[in-house]
Amino acid sequence: MILSGGTGTRLWPLSREGYPKQFWPLVTARTMLQETAGRASGPDFAAPVVVCNEAHRFLVAEQLRAAQVDGARILLEPLGRNSAPAIAAAALLLRAQSPDAVLWIMAADASIKDTPALHAALDRAVAAAKVGRIVTFGMKPTTPETGYGYIEAGADVPGAAGVQAVARFVEKPDARAAEDFVAGGRHLWNSGMFVATAATLVAELERHAPDVVRAVAAALEGAQGDLDFVRLGAEAFRAAPSISIDYAVMEKTDRAAVVPADIGWSDLGSWASMWDVAAKDAGGNVAHGPVELVDSSGCYVRSEGILTGVVGLKDTVVITTEDAVLVMPRDRAQDVKLLVERLRAAGRKEATEHRRIYRPWGHYEGLIQGDRFQVKKISVRPGQKLSLQKHFHRAEHWVVVNGTAIVQRDAETHLLRENESIYLPLGCVHRLENPGMIPLTLIEVQSGAYLGEDDIVRIEDTYGRA
């Protein structure tokens, strides 16, 4: 089970609510979601259950498809309610089919370098789960980190080699306590991965968080199958308290256990941890994309395309995206959220949305906004089709630059090849489709007095948006 509901604000401006960090290739060429799903592939694993925000449903489906993960079930949350309701939903769903099924719960956005060590720890955790335990993965701390919760390991669990009971959970400690923890050897980082049977999880949720179970059970009852998705009942789910599984269950249950593991784990929780996990040059710099460093050390400099030059910097983070730049000392990396909050309060769309906007059929991005015009690049995946629509305030010119388009314009249908164009006068009813085997790319030039996204009347839609 993959929890993919995070918003990853601390990796702004790369990660934003509209396209958060689990959907980005942060460490390898695969996205964090793909990496996570890949850890549970093969004959020993069932297809994953992914819980995500409704807004990300096509992203999750498309990334799993691209990574050849078949048969996934995607549970859609109408809004984020932290981890306990999400886990409850998956556990209730699976208990109904197979109460003894062992669930491996993972966050979609962690980096783990040593997969064999992970799988060895998983085997130990599964053995403990089968005797009724809820097992967390405890990471051997390498630095006195004050940003993580810690687990104090207790007595060995009988019948499960290498698994210990949880003596207690410790909230984010101060610096001195953290140093003692690293020196003492009994404290472990809480990684947010869990293993338990569906029956155990539901039983402990019912015991310690009955209001969560009640709301989520109602949301599952009211769930609607929608293409490949299970859409949780919105009203019922909204009634669930927003609470983490740690608070709701782990800190209260007597079934908590921990499997200590040394697997090269990072939660990639900030740009500082991105620097931690990356390969560095002789000056301790990480450079990604078109960047040029002069006389700098200890820096993390990442550009998604715009040339980024730094001179004489030390221990500084510089992130350049198409529409936003972030600069800060590495040791202030946690404070990105202050900036994002301020941008959000100021109504800056860059706080939450990227320039490229994903839709069920593909994506589009604004190239320029001018006086009474704007230009977009639109990409439609093979076989996909936009809604049948019209606009009251704008006319559009479409120029096909890659692939083939079928364009319906009022009563006519046109086939457009590369380097052909069509004009859509204000008020005409139109629809765009990619009938081909390769992506369709077109340039849209809009003219009109009002060019907001909300000037659209959807008459019919394949994706249920009409």
Next chain:
Amino acid sequence: MILSGGTGTRLWPLSREGYPKQFWPLVTARTMLQETAGRASGPDFAAPVVVCNEAHRFLVAEQLRAAQVDGARILLEPLGRNSAPAIAAAALLLRAQSPDAVLWIMAADASIKDTPALHAALDRAVAAAKVGRIVTFGMKPTTPETGYGYIEAGADVPGAAGVQAVARFVEKPDARAAEDFVAGGRHLWNSGMFVATAATLVAELERHAPDVVRAVAAALEGAQGDLDFVRLGAEAFRAAPSISIDYAVMEKTDRAAVVPADIGWSDLGSWASMWDVAAKDAGGNVAHGPVELVDSSGCYVRSEGILTGVVGLKDTVVITTEDAVLVMPRDRAQDVKLLVERLRAAGRKEATEHRRIYRPWGHYEGLIQGDRFQVKKISVRPGQKLSLQKHFHRAEHWVVVNGTAIVQRDAETHLLRENESIYLPLGCVHRLENPGMIPLTLIEVQSGAYLGEDDIVRIEDTYGRA
């Protein structure tokens, strides 16, 4: 006389060879060239002579026109040869017409806050020029600056109140010498402004730098009038040594004098001096454009459009342009040139060119480059006309989004209004014209296997480029 030949590399990425700092509005809403020309406007001044690189001729003309500076003569250098040849060209040109004419020589890229004080110093300088002196403006130093040359003032010049002989010129001093200079009160910053008659300048150039005069005189003899420009003979001008007026004349002549002045001068020679001259917030920050500062102090943060956020920074410069970002400590501002040299060596076009490219008829900018296509925004000034041209490798779609266009396509002529488009197939002979009273803006979508700027055959051109 305005020297506008600089490349302003130390204000990269805003200032680049293709569009250097004198053409940017750095301090006020007017560009530095317009500010400079504005200091010499009114009944006391003749129209300016501007010396600039040939590549900037339309920029200079357009900015002067926009600032309502009439009658300017624009001398075009085929390549930069430092200040002595540029000054020699203007002095020779003016001596031929009026040997007693007093020249006021100014760099096009300095900031001067106190214009009345400047004009008072100018009056004193003119009096000294009329008795045969070459007068520099000496700025009272406010900080022990090691980046400037200094002038040691000597005895008073008879017959010119407030003007002193130059005792000696001092190259950029070390920190201790600079502190002594500030404390002593006899040393002044060399501002690079001069006042002298044409006859005096030519006489002293002939005495101390005869090879400069010989080359420049030949270049003037071979000069061609070209629209509003005087194009210096390329081969002759190239033979002039590349040398500053300080080295060539001022350090050798016995006519050198200095008028001390306190006028709020800055050469805007680096991002650190841009911070110096700007108004600051309570934390000592300068913020320009869409920027957001959290818990930062002493920073200069400037964006030309892309949202730029900084957290916890001290004394740092962050510059964001459409296609390049620069970050450095303020006290490393001189070292931008190391970065630009490295980018140039790596063949990065951002080292020298902006995304917006200026042409005699207006400008264009690339919006996106894709696989076998690219999109540009083209702006044509009223009454202007591109060359009659054709391409062998690309077809073009033009969509008019503002204004009116006349498009010639082979034998046809079309009038295009806002929201109308035209297709230009590969190989057709075409021409674009703005017949209207407002700027014409169009979106050009190019399709083809090769999309380089050099795929153009110019059949006829208003600006002599065919």
